[in-house]
Amino acid sequence: MTTQQREISLARGLKGVYLDTTESSDVQGDIGKLIYRGYNIHDLAEQSTFEETIYLLLYGKLPTRAQLNQFGATLHQSGKVPGPVIDIIRSVQKSHPMDVLRTAVSALSAFDPETEDNSPEATLRKGIRLTAQTPTIVCAHDRIRHGLKPVEPNPSLNFAANFLYMLKGEAPSEADTKLMDTDFILHADHGSNASAFGARVAASTLADLHCAVVAGVATLKGPWHGGAAEKVMEMALEIGEESKALSYIEDRLKKGDRVMGFGHRVYTAEDPRARHLRDRAKALGDRMGQPKWWRILSAVEERMRPYARRGICVNVDFWSGSIYYLLGIPEDLFISIFAIGRVPGWAVQVLEQQKNNILIRPLLKYVGPMDVPYVPIDQRS
Amino acid sequence: MTTQQREISLARGLKGVYLDTTESSDVQGDIGKLIYRGYNIHDLAEQSTFEETIYLLLYGKLPTRAQLNQFGATLHQSGKVPGPVIDIIRSVQKSHPMDVLRTAVSALSAFDPETEDNSPEATLRKGIRLTAQTPTIVCAHDRIRHGLKPVEPNPSLNFAANFLYMLKGEAPSEADTKLMDTDFILHADHGSNASAFGARVAASTLADLHCAVVAGVATLKGPWHGGAAEKVMEMALEIGEESKALSYIEDRLKKGDRVMGFGHRVYTAEDPRARHLRDRAKALGDRMGQPKWWRILSAVEERMRPYARRGICVNVDFWSGSIYYLLGIPEDLFISIFAIGRVPGWAVQVLEQQKNNILIRPLLKYVGPMDVPYVPIDQRS
Secondary structure, eight states, X not given: OOTTTSOOOBOGGGTTOEEEEESSEEEETTTTEEEETTEEHHHHHHHOOHHHHHHHHHHSSXXXXXXXXXXXXXXXXXXXXXXXXHHHHHHXXXXXXXXXXXXXXXXXXXXXXXXXXXXXXXXXXXHHHHHHHHHHHHHHHHHHHTTOOOOOOOTTSOHHHHHHHHHHSSOOOHHHHHHHHHHHHHHSOBTBOHHHHHHHHHHTTTOOHHHHHHHHHHHHTSTXXXXXXXXXXXXXXXXXSGGGHXXXXXXXXXXXXXXXXXXXXXXXXXOTTHHHHHHHHHHHHHHTTOTHHHHHHHHXXXXXXXXXXXXXXBOHHHHHHHHHHHTTOOGGGHHHHHHHHHHHHHHHHHHHHHHTOOOOOOEEEEOSOOSOOOOOGGGOO | OOTTTSOOOBOGXXXXXXXXXXXXXXXXXXXXXXXXXXXXXXXXXXXXOHHHHHHXXXXXXXXXXXXXXXXXXXHXXXXXXXXXXXXXXXXXXXXXXXXXXXXXXXHHTTTOTTTTOOSHHHHHHHHHHHHHHHHHHHHHHHHHHTTXXXXXXXXXXXXXHHHHHHHHSSOOOHHHHHHHHHHHHHHSOBTBOHHHXXXXXXXXXXXXXXXXXXXXXXXXXXXXXXXXXXXXXXXXXXXXXXXXXHHHHHHHHHTTOOOTTBOOSSOSSOOTTHHHHHHHHHXXXXXXXXXXXXXXXXXXXXXXXXXXGGTOOBOHHHHHHHHHHHTTOOGGGHHHHXXXXXXXXXXXXXXXXXXXXXXXXXXXXXXXXXXXXXXXXXXXX
8 A cells, every 4th residue: 555545644834743752841831831841931030040041951950059150161161153153254244143143053063173973971062062152153243244343252241241242342231131141041942842843853863963053043043933023023113102003903913914922833821931021121111211112012912812812822022022122132133042042952952862862754745646657858848 | 731641642753744745756665666746766767867857846847858958057057156155165174074065055045146035936046056056065175175176167067967077177977977867866855854854844934945955954964864875885895895794794783783774764665766776886886897895785785685574675875875985986975965966855845845834843742850949059959
């Protein structure tokens, strides 16, 4: 019996398909709960730091102070990007920051001493290096394309502060640092999202971590994944003022257009990451004397509330864009910030895939023509 | 009810899971039949050319002579790689050719006029450009790392001959050209193999074709996917002479080691691509006065024959490595040759994914700790 004759049911989008087990993050979409290694995302967002969270994801437990100090030092030492990769960034500087990040991460494989070592120890070390190098790449590119010199990492700053420092050339306020730190924590891992899944697919052929992370970056670029925060902020800018929010959304819904920042494949309850950014976006807007963006987005959220009953709730991307915007970060960098936060999640999932590996290779049902006779070229019409 | 409480069955490796429909290729693993757009791979391997096959995959039908001439000219015009990308290749020349290819394809996005245009027309044009640029990158890198100048494409040669010409700096014989051409035809598409699937995952977020092809290259690098041909030739070299083949394999089987070039997730019958390469590898070995590799591999194949009853049959990678070796191609380029042949398959599957898109995002079953209380850092042990 050939594939053609069998009844075949399709798992389009792999909706509801459980690929494998994980010990890293648990997305409980029905009750809006997110867990990293057993810890509730709310506890981590409120009490942890990104360094701690990376450590937690990679090593499976929260560090002691000595372990954290050591780990922070390792992260700092690993953040440097070799000169030839900076030159490569320079030569592709005109393209989208995610294309530049993808090319630079790919090029790093030429300078990493352990690129093709697939042992868990080397993969972990490479995961730490790539986590540390990603913000350096993103910031160097943004400086270069604006005609500025890249800023060297500052070892006296934490990860989030150092990111803002390398981006802007001056040390950020404590409040801005905390905001960025929380944002990175919220983005660090999220089950089998498309980019982590793409990284797992690459790792499943026994391709190395650089391959997997490049696949992750490539997959994250799409507007249905990393690109959503940018689209939400574009919408807020288009709306322009609070009083126009309602009619804008009515208009969009009437046309059947998607309202960005709502709905999620897994969450049918509110995305638990959203609330942390909602409150912080409000405080930031007030602090900057620009409360209008939060008000516009709140009006949009209010208008969309009836859809929550159908499982279309606000997601993490809805608030993050306005925060980046108020922090003065260019819109086309929003996906790159997501990527910086997500590298640890990609690394830990690659480690999990490697530990109990099986080639990830689904099937496709062929629905094209069959048994077409080959006709020599001069007899074709 | 949370995910923890439900009975969840895992689809590890997505074995047997049908992702979606396709009109491009049909891998009928149970009867060892492979079809591109309705045409049997045997007809294409024996009567078609790689240019024709690319056209068939991308446009859904075989070209007339006028269409083929036009298409061949377009391919030739598209093969040039911009100078800055050649410089990038130079700066990462020491890394694995697949890493270089991944970085260079990624960098091409900075110079393609339609990188972020996701329309089917632009995606098709980019697919043709990437198909044409891939051999230029592979050959330029190999020349550069050997201290030689890259060879400009020669528009009077067909795709396969031009590849060998750019690699070696001299026009190949007709027999070598035909061999390379057939090899490319056999590698052009193959259902939802891991790299094409990785490309689909990227495309499913609405990321552009460069993202998808970079994900494809990244995924192909693994020894369980594109890396197998290299491993088979390593084995043949290790065996060294026909008389030692049997004991080598006995030894390997006794140790429970995998014999490379046998078995395939989808084929339980013989891979229909293998026979074309088997016959051609023999003829090539005889022609080159080096019949020994074919004899060694034949002895291995013979020893493995009992496993065919269990569905572990010879696959396409088993013979291709010896052909590349006899053509004087460095072993670490074998995966790149696979990539050159596969770009059209990645492009056509991305076009299919875009046409009826749905985000590809499976789930993971969380099996880690739950409800762990957050302990302040100084109280941890």
